[in-house]
Amino acid sequence: MSILDDEQVRLNVDRLPIRFDEYGFDRFGLSKKTLVRAYSPMAYFYRHYLKVTAFGMENVPASGRALVIANHSGGIGADAAMILTSLILNDEAPRLGQGMAEYFLTRSPFTSQAMTRLGHLTGLPEHGVQLLEDERLVLVFPEGARGAGKLYKDRYKLVRFGTGFMRLALQTGAPIIPCAFIGGEEAFPQLYHIKWLAKLVNGPFVPVAPQLVLFPLPVACQVYYGPPMYFEGDGSEPDHVIRSHVEEVREAMTRLISAGLDARPQSFMFEKMRDPKEDRVR
């Protein structure tokens, strides 16, 4: 066991409800070997650095299609990484969350290869449909880059939601699992955005946090999964219908977030939050 080969990750990757070929790849180019290599260090961060506790894992189905809809929290991707890790490290029913990658990632060398091997396809609606029809779990942040670039003063306020995920869910008949990530905004409090630098590197934003480096503080984080939500329709509904469905998901997420914030003894928490279920087992 090393930081690049975590036993729990390896065992759980073997149990994923995904068909791999003789070479360890699936039909979208996902690689078993790369999964273990990438998720092993993330599992270390999950356990020992961001000390993540996951609640409501029973809401994530053991197999079959579903969309996990989450809030952005902290601008440097720790939210996505830890949500994905919580799904893999769920011993009851490990799942692989597959995201939709930014266009510039899939056209640049190395990142394009890495994204494919980790199961994150180019962010096209067709890919969402293909993944869900193949009974995969798709992770979506409907706030988009705007949500990721939230400043500390706006922490845990959901910005405007995109509606693409709802049409995808209706079209494929996939349930929606609302998800809240708590702690990211304290681990990486964005005080300021350097606009000219963002323009220069052609990125969405360049944040500045008190730690001055692009790395989160060791604040304990929590992930909450809410009960699956089912909507009737086929994805061709007019905008106002879709928007009212989206509003329902948004409200469920707001409730999860405020419950999660209330459960914390203080906002800058450096101790892992206890999972009541773990206490019961002991």
Added chain:
Amino acid sequence: MKILITGISGTLARGVAHRLAQRGHKVIGIDKRPWPDVPDGVEMHQADIRKRPAEDVFRIARPDALVHMATVTHLSTGTEERYRINLGGTRKLFEYCHEYGVQQAVFVGRHTVYGATPDSPLYHTEDEPPLAGAAFKELADLVAADLYAGSALWRWPEIDTAVLRLCYFLGPSRGGTLASFLSKPRVPLVLGFDPLYQLMHEWDAEEAITMAVESRLRGVFNVAGPPPVPLSTVVSATGKRGVPIPEPLYRRVLGRFGFPYLPDDAIAHVKYPIVIDPQAFSDATGFEPKYSTKQTMEGFRWN
């Protein structure tokens, strides 16, 4: 059934001719190139599809079906000649079909017509427009030929036209686009890219074309076998050595240092995947590949 195969001396076409003859069909072939050991039951005419003798074959033999496999790629033929064969030839053949009462025409095309770009989805379906010509000018004539063949569906509705978009194949004949990319011991890859490649066994490809003829398909169909694998796996499983080359240097090393020659635009096909969804074809014909990707690649390696 009396079946005419154009381009019969080609790698895949010979196999199709064998299969059709074995199943009791009368097979007639046209090709500029000779086929010295043509099997019994196959009648071979050495002629150019754009010339008079080819029309005579239609007039005298009166085939029931045409399998058009006389298209060429940049690997063998220059630009002008390619347009003459792929577009001029295809046009002539469909006109003969109409004129001499051929009931069925199968155009065997390539899946590369969809084009390789980073922002196109995996698993292309037949209703997507083929975009390869935009980025890869050496494929523009094949895209046009594919679309022209498809236009026969409304131009001559009495002919049952099937356009097959066939993925890469590998097999004992060592012919085909992918085989020529893998022909040398060292294969040039683009550093930092590893696209999915979809390939099927040559014999499965022959069988698929044969089934398309026998089930009298109508429409445009993707034809592929087992799920795709990364290019790096194709290279290593066929016993070659992949050499990752930084993109700015890629064009300069092609055709040198023991690497195969490729046109400039072909680099997109080494960076990005072209993966097709063959579901509609399987549903229409009941085709199922016999060989897995592993068997195909290792067969190619040790053959």
